[in-house]
Amino acid sequence: MKVLLAEVNVSEGRNLENIEVMRAALMEGAVLRLLEVNSDKDHNRTVFTYSGEPEEVLEGTKRLAKKAVELIDMTHHSGAHPRMGAVDVVPFIPARDVTQEEALEVARAFGAFLGSLGVPVYYYEEAATKPERKSLVDIRRGEYESFAEKMKQEEWRPDEGPFEFVPKSGATVTGVRFPLVAFNVNLRTDDLAAGKQIVKAVRAATGGYQNVRAIALEIPDKKMVQISMNLTQYQKTPIHRVFETIKSETESRGILIADTELVGPVPVMALEDMMKFYLRCYSFNMEQLY
Numbered sequence: 001m002k003v004l005l006a007e008v009n010v011s012e013g014r015n016l017e018n019i020e021v022m023r024a025a026l027m028e029g030a031v032l033r034l035l036e037v038n039s040d041k042d043h044n045r046t047v048f049t050y051s052g053e054p055e056e057v058l059e060g061t062k063r064l065a066k067k068a069v070e071l072i073d074m075t076h077h078s079g080a081h082p083r084m085g086a087v088d089v090v091p092f093i094p095a096r097d098v099t100q101e102e103a104l105e106v107a108r109a110f111g112a113f114l115g116s117l118g119v120p121v122y123y124y125e126e127a128a129t130k131p132e133r134k135s136l137v138d139i140r141r142g143e144y145e146s147f148a149e150k151m152k153q154e155e156w157r158p159d160e161g162p163f164e165f166v167p168k169s170g171a172t173v174t175g176v177r178f179p180l181v182a183f184n185v186n187l188r189t190d191d192l193a194a195g196k197q198i199v200k201a202v203r204a205a206t207g208g209y210q211n212v213r214a215i216a217l218e219i220p221d222k223k224m225v226q227i228s229m230n231l232t233q234y235q236k237t238p239i240h241r242v243f244e245t246i247k248s249e250t251e252s253r254g255i256l257i258a259d260t261e262l263v264g265p266v267p268v269m270a271l272e273d274m275m276k277f278y279l280r281c282y283s284f285n286m287e288q289l290y
Contacts, residue, residue, distance in 0.1 A: 001053065002053050002054060002096065002097045002098045003051050003052065003097065004051065004052065004093070004098050004102075005049070005050075005051045005092070005094075005095045006048075006049070006050055006051070006060075006061055006090065007048070007090075007091050007264055007265075008048045008049075008061060008065070009046075009087075009088045010022065010045070010064075010068045010086060011045055011083045011085065011086050011087075011088050011170075012044065012046055012071070012072050013039045013042075013043055013044045013046050013079065014044055018071045018072075019037070019039055021067060021071065022046075022048070022064055022067050022068055023037055023048065025063040025064055026060050026064040028063060030056055030059070030063075031052060031053070032050045032052040032056055032057065033050060034049075035049040035051060035264075036049040036264055037049075038263055038264065040081070041221075042079065042221060043079050043080050043081035044077060044081070045079060045081045045083065047263060048064060049264045049265055054098060054103070054105075054106050057092070057106065058106045058109055058110060061110055062110065062113050065087045066117060068086050069086050069087060069117055069119060069169050073086075073168050074167065074168060080219065081228070082215065083140070083144055083170075084144050084171050084173070085119070085171045085172045086119075086170055086172075087114065087119070087169075088140075088170075088172065088173070089136060089140075089172070090110065091174070092106050092107050092175070093176070093178070093179050104126060104127055107175050110174055111159060111160045111172075111174050112160050114160065114161065115158070115159075115160025117161075118161060118169070120147075120158035120162055120164075120166060120172070121159055121173075122158055122171065122173050122174075123159045123174060123175050124136050124139055124173050124177075125175040125176060127175035129159055136173055137213060144170045147165050148167075150165075151163065151165045158171065177232075178232065178233065180230050181230070181231040181234045181239060181266055181267070181270055182231075182264050183229045183230075183231055183242065183260065183261070183262055184226050184229065184261040184263065185246050185257060185260050186219065186222070186225075186226050186257070187224055187227065187255050187256070187257060187258060188224060189224065189225055189255045189256075190225060191225065191255075192218050192225055194253055194255060195217075195225035196216045198250060199214045201245055201246070201249045202214050202227075202242055202245050202246060208245075209237045209245075210237065211232045211236050212229055212232070213229065213232065214227060214229040222258075231270075234267065234269070234270040234273075238270065238273040238277070239270055240273060240277040243260070272285075
């Protein structure tokens with residue numbers, strides 16, 4: 001059986017009724033494995049993670065996205081996490097016996113569908129049509145609020161959908177990427193400036209690890225700061241290495257780590273590295289899992 005993974009990020013993390021309606025639309029008549037629905041009210045964002053055969057994943061993603069575009073009004077949206085649209089980013093990830101080309105067909109079919117609903121769509125990562133659109137960070141820079149001006153420029157003509165700013169839906173990014181690890185570290189401080197300094201030590205863009213994207217976010221309800229990260233190549237930059245760097249940076253500032261979060265599915269090979277590093281269990285192998 002071919003297995004394709006999808007991680008659909010929508011800009012709604014507070015209205016639980018609407019989140020359930022979106023979940024129901026996704027699963028309506030589908031043969032999909034729903035791995036996780038992760039909602040964060042501070043981020044005001046929900047990540048739907050699911051897998052199945054490519055055609056089932058495509059159809060389910062269409063239903064989910066259509067419902068999200070109906071229910072979410074970006075003109076009223078606020079949250080700590082960067083975002084540019086109601087359906088913000090939709091990566092498709094080959095998981096088992098699915099080629100990159102097959103995954104690209106799904107991503108482009110989805111992009112064409114969403115564009116037909118009147119949503120500007122940009123392709124990124126392996127689906128990118130221009131080098132400057134390969135990175136999500138580059139496309140989303142300035143967030144939703146910047147797109148009214150961006151879309152007056154020819155260079156921001158979308159790959160699908162209307163070449164105009166759509167206030168209600170914003171814009172969407174979709175494509176195919178390597179499995180990444182979404183890893184957050186919550187700090188017992190409300191000092192955002194300190195969080196931004198810690199981010200500099202791990203983020204590729206500021207001289208940290210080549211395969212780490214990171215931002216510091218305020219979590220007002222908890223009076224904490226979160227270091228929110230994507231580890232884009234966990235084999236080259238493992239979780240424990242990034243965590244130990246953050247731990248060193250926080251200790252030097254007298255800040256404690258409250259807890260950490262792994263968002264969405266985690267490749268088992270990434271956990272094997274942590275097992276060997278923290279438990280010194282060098283003989284451990286994945287065949288021991290059951």
